[in-house]
Amino acid sequence: MPNGMKRAFTGVVLALICYSLLGFLILPGIAQRIANQQLAVYATAPANLQRIEFNPFTLELSLFDLHIGAQDDRQLAFERLYLDLQWDSLWQRTLHLAAVELWAPHVEARFAKDGALNLSQLFELPEAEPATREDGEVFPLRVDRLQLIRGHLGFEDKRPSEPIVLIYDSLDFELHNLATRSDGSANARLTASGPSGGRIDWQGDLSLRPLASHGELQVSKLQLKDFWPYVRDAAPLMLKGGSLELSTNYRLDLHDGFTLTLDDASVGIGQLALDSPDGRKLVRLERLDLSETTLDLAKQQVTIGKLRSRNLETWAAREADGELDWQKLFASPPDKAGVAQAAAQEETQPDSEPWQVLLRDAQLRDYRVNLADRVPDDDVELALGPLNLDISNFDSLGNSPFSLKLDTGVGKQGAVQADGQLQLNPTSGKLAVTTRDIDLRLAQAYLSPLVRIELRSGMLASELDIELQGTEPLAFSVRGSIDATQLHTLDTINNRDLVKWQRLQLSGLDYRHPSSLAIDKVDLSQPYARFIINPDLSTNINDLLVQRSEPASPAEQQQEEATDPLAIRIGGISIANGSANFADFSLRPPFATAIQSLNGDIGTLDNRAQKAASVDIAGKVDQYAPVSIKGSLTPFDPLQSLDIATSFRQVELTTLTPYSGKFAGYRIRKGRLNLDLHYRIKQGRLNAENKVVLEQLQLGEKVDSPDAVDLPVRLAVALLKDSKGTISIELPVQGDLNDPQFSVMPIVWQTLRNLVVRAAQAPFKFIAGLAGGDDTDLSHIGFDPASSDLNSEARKALDTLATALKERPGLRLEVEGMSSGAIDGPLVAEQRLQQELRETQYRILQRRGDKVPAEPGQIQIEAEDEAPLLEGIYRSRLSQQPPSEWAELDPEQRTQQMRQSVLDSWADNAALLRRLARERAAAIKGYLVEAGLDSERVYLLDTGTAEQASDGKVATVLHLGSD
DSSP, X not given: OOHHHHHHXXXXXXXXXXXXXXXXXXXXXXXXXXXXXXXXXXXXXXXXXXXXXXXXXXXXXXXXXXXXXXXXXXXXXXXXXXXXXXXXXXXXXXXXXEEEEEESOEEEEEEOTTOOBGGGGSBOOOOOOOOOOTTOXXXXXXXXXXXXXXXXXXXXXXXXXXXXXXXXXXXXXXXXXXXXXXXXXXXXXXXXXXXXXXEEEEEEEEEETTEEEEEEEEEEEEEGGGTHHHXXXXXXXXXXXXXXXXXXXXXXXXXXXXXEEEEEEEEEEEEEEEEOTTSOEEEEEEXXXXXXXXXXXXXXXXXXXXXXXXXXXXXXXXXXXXXXXXXXXXXXXOOHHHHHHHHHHHHHSOOOOOOEEEEEEEEEEEEXXXXXXXXXXXXXXXXXXXXXXXXXXXXXXXXXXXXXXXXXXETTTEEEEEXXXXXXXXXXXXXXXXXXXXXXXXXXXXXXXXXXXXXXXXXXXXXXXXXXXXXXXXXXXEEEEEEEEEEEEEETTTTEEEEEEEEEEEEEEEEETTTEEEESEEEEESOEEEEEEOTTSOBHHHHXXXXXXXXXXXXXXHHHHHSOOOEXXXXXXXXXXXXXXXXXXXXXXXEEEEEEEEEEEEOOEETTTOOOEEEEEEEEETTTXXXXXXXXXXTTOTTTEEEEEEEEEEEEGGGGHHHHXXXXXXXXXXXXXXXXXXXXXXXXXXEEEEEXXXXXXXXXXXXXXXXXXXXXXXXXXXXXXXXXXXXXEEEEEEEETTXXXXXXXXXXXHHHHTOOOXXXXXXXXXXXXXTTOOSOOTTEEEEOTTOOOOOHHHHHHHHHHHHHHHHOTXXXXXXXXXXXXXXXXXXXXXXXXXXHHHHHHHHHHHHHTOOOOSXXXXXXXXXXXXXXXXXXXXXXXXXXXXXXXXXXXXXXXXXXXXXXXXXXXXXXXXHHHHHHHHXXXXXXXXXXXXXXXXXXXXXXOOOEEOOOOTTSOEEEEEEEEXX
């Protein structure tokens, strides 16, 4: 080898040796020493770097065991930092790192009470001018792979009332292809989990030019208690349990402002339990899920596609001072300085656009709301649930209507259903509301301060259409019907019944706030009332009213006077089987009577039209004396128009002894009264015709009374009696009722004053009593669904009816056959189908020459024969081919579809239902004729339709007429 080459080779080897010594040994040691010196100068906590390794040939640099902080309190540390620098960095003018690996990084981030961050206080660096490149570009850097392995992140925040501590001790991060001068994006992935069970998974793309990122983020099993102190300081709610789950696609762009969008986001909250600071339960939630959710920060819009929640229970109460406990819970003490500062900021800052929240579909299931009202003297408890709520197309800006559907229980057995649409701006909406079995005793606590009445029982049901037109001023309308049943009120002073009824039904209700109230029909079943005149001429009603402690203020009085009276219209009132008790303790001896079997109708009542209302009422006084009132009157202005005829028959005069003693001066020992009163008023002019018939009147002892007439009463009675012991008096009365000096004769006035009239007993119940029957209502005969056979109950009722009609030959019976599509239809269709199957099979067997029974009804259809028979019936009866999509069904499903189609075609068949109704009517007539009733007295009316009765039977209606 030439000497020159040897010297060159030797030089190269020496250079490599020196380069190796410098790179492997000298530079790492110097760099470690300098690094530790700098750490000692600038670090505010103990800091140390254990070792540096450098490969000068591969340009691989490793830093080992960096610790900043005390030995037992590391704040910033790692086991190893590995950098793989590439040689092409020299000529590409870009720092190129093939790999960056950080092993076991350890970070403790802590906020002190004053908000100071410990990491910002680890170094005391001299102030320096920030270095900027002349071209304005960022430092050229390219990293092929960046990886954090087995990281530990500790977070502590002492600023809340209770310190927050979060630990993620299994943190891994990986990033690929990061370049500061490239328009491309880097792929990254992060996973982190902690001892509390929470886990964070993120993967996405990161771009530096422009600074943007998009990807997926998922948070699972995050315990709310880990960060709840932040919430508790803003809202005093004690967390007892709860977890959070989150997943979303996001897009973040910082190039032109801050732009963030979330797509297909899902949020789940499970097993949430919240209490008040004093330990009261507030919320218990099993599950809440938001899905198909998007967020656009620039548009300030959140769109929730689906909201699903189940099994929430909450508690709320109105305290004695009238405020809600939740309202008090979130109320903060007034801060005058803060209020003034906030007001100043509102004046200086321009109005910002409100956030818009769109809720496409929300379903809340099995919610329970426990309400309490402590304002009344007796606490009111109300439980709502299970409560199911559906909301769709809700917009927080309120410019479009959203749909609402509510179904909830109320109390032990009540229920409320609501379905409709509402709009927030302007406030309006329409709701169909149905209530069932609402316990009216809930109102007891609110009635007690006003009247001395106890609500013993009462149920409310309604079907209402509510329309809200606006709130400024309040305007709404309510239409529908209300049904109040089993009402029973008690006079708490005397502890006896006051007012009760079996049923009060308001039909055709139309209330328009605040101007009018219209009711098509009022039906009262078995009403009862007690009315008493006290010795001082006051009434029991006056005794029950609780006097107001403070009189109405002048402003309230002026408002009441300025308010227009409510326009009231009632289409008619029907009274069935009513009763009443009347007593007058101002007389000596006291007078008391009972009225029973009040039945009848009152026509249209209207306080605006002032049209006469018809009156037709009948009843009984003291069980035996019938009374009737017929005619018409204007109830809101009786002096305008009145034409009333009243008739009393066989009234025992001994019941009137208190009045005869007061006005005639004698007791009554014996006698009966028949009284016919006919009063007519026209424009205040009275024209009355009164006919009084007294049978077998006998006066008793004389009574001292200052109000007694100064007449020889005994002589008058003796002169008026005829040979049969009857006194007949016709007593006309005429005069001007507008004249204050005019008064009706005392005997007429007193007679009318003591007439309390209620509706008569139903005709069928009446004739049942004549026949020795019980209280069974003979006006309806019930049939089982799809049957025209009379059961034992129906035959018993018809036997009673036949007996009664035989005793009343002037009566005729009209039978109106009834059927119900809802009740009879499905069973009639099934019967028709079975008949069609047997007839079709019968014809097939006949054509084949097989042996057949005497009639199709005796054939048994085998299961394997039903499908082809149904096929033929479907094609012939429906005149169509089975739908093509049925070919994809299995044979059993296809047969079921054809069967259901055929049944549906017959379920509402008018001819079948009409035939069933005729058969029922014929069955009733046939039974009555067989029982001995003349067939000419039983008429069959045209058939009709009926609704389902409470016992599940279809009632055929009977009518009574006369020849």
